[in-house]
Amino acid sequence: MEILLNELINLELVANLCAIGVKRKPPTPRNLSVWHVTNLLRSAQLIAKGDTRYWEGDDTPSGIMSWGRIWESAVDCYLQNYAVQRDRVYLPDIELEKNDVFGSLDGLMCLPDLGWIVCETKLRFTLNDEIPLDHLQQMRAYCHLAGANEVCYVSGHLSSAPPTAKAAMRIIRFTGQSIGECWQGIVNTKEYLIKQGCGPKRNQSAH
Secondary structure, eight states: OOOOOOOOOOHHHHHHHHHHHTTOOOOOOOOTTSEEHHHHHHHHHHHHTTOOSOOOOOOOOOHHHHHHHHHHHHHHHHHHHHHHTTTOOEEEEEEEEETTEEEEEEEEEEETTTEEEEEEEEEESSOOOSOOHHHHHHHHHHHHHHTOSEEEEEEEEEEETTEEEEEEEEEEEOOHHHHHHHHHHHHHHHHHHHHTTOSSHHHHHHO
């Protein structure tokens, strides 16, 4: 046997090519000067543990993040076909804003009897079907931004023990009360961080 080529594949390049194929926006670094839904939700968890700061995370691409983007592009194709089969439309990669807080939705889909609903795609390294609380809160926040009550939640599951993979699509309806309470919690977290002099880089310099 003679190996003529042995090189690593740049997964971020693969993710970019997939995104182009489904007409997603070119990936750009997250705007660190504005408030984001996911950052505020994570900040609330930190505050509850006594760590008062605005969580900004690390947007440096990693292999895991790139696989997540590849999975998003694959699901975009699936949801686009799902919508077309019902004479409706799917729009990937939507950014919305309320109360000076931005949310990056994986997509919006129009369905018969439901109208426009939020779409959220996750790649999970477990076969556990239970939806994590942080996923639920993120979806509730996106519902508030989109003025919707329903979410199409698509989860991909990978496991090494046992070695298997599966995917599921669930349409979830949240109560208006749970959506409102979630958003109010996000706004309260933002206002608390402002009082503490914490926040996105722009906001920190302004206080």
